[in-house]
Amino acid sequence: MPRKKRQSPQDKIEANIRRASSIGELERLAGLGNAPEARTAFWLPFSHMPGIEGLTAGTEDLKRRIRAQAAASTTTSDRDGSRQHGG
Secondary structure: OOOOOOOOOHHHHHHHHHHHOOHHHHHHOOOOOOHHHHHHHHHHHHOOOHHHHHHHHHHHHHHHHHHHHHHHHHHHHHHHHHHHHOO
């Protein structure tokens, strides 16, 4: 039986993004939290765009933030790991 290929950290992030079933879930993954003020502050810059354009732009920005946070945490853990192992 063939072994299952290990998912890279990037693959896991992309799977989490695809699995998100609501805007609220994407907001949570992006680190916005549940506070109405934080959510309003995020969406306000997109409010001037017509309908679906604003929603699409905001959603893409949430995805960008999720990916950036994942990249930053991977970089930090890589640096921490190299220090622990004398690298």
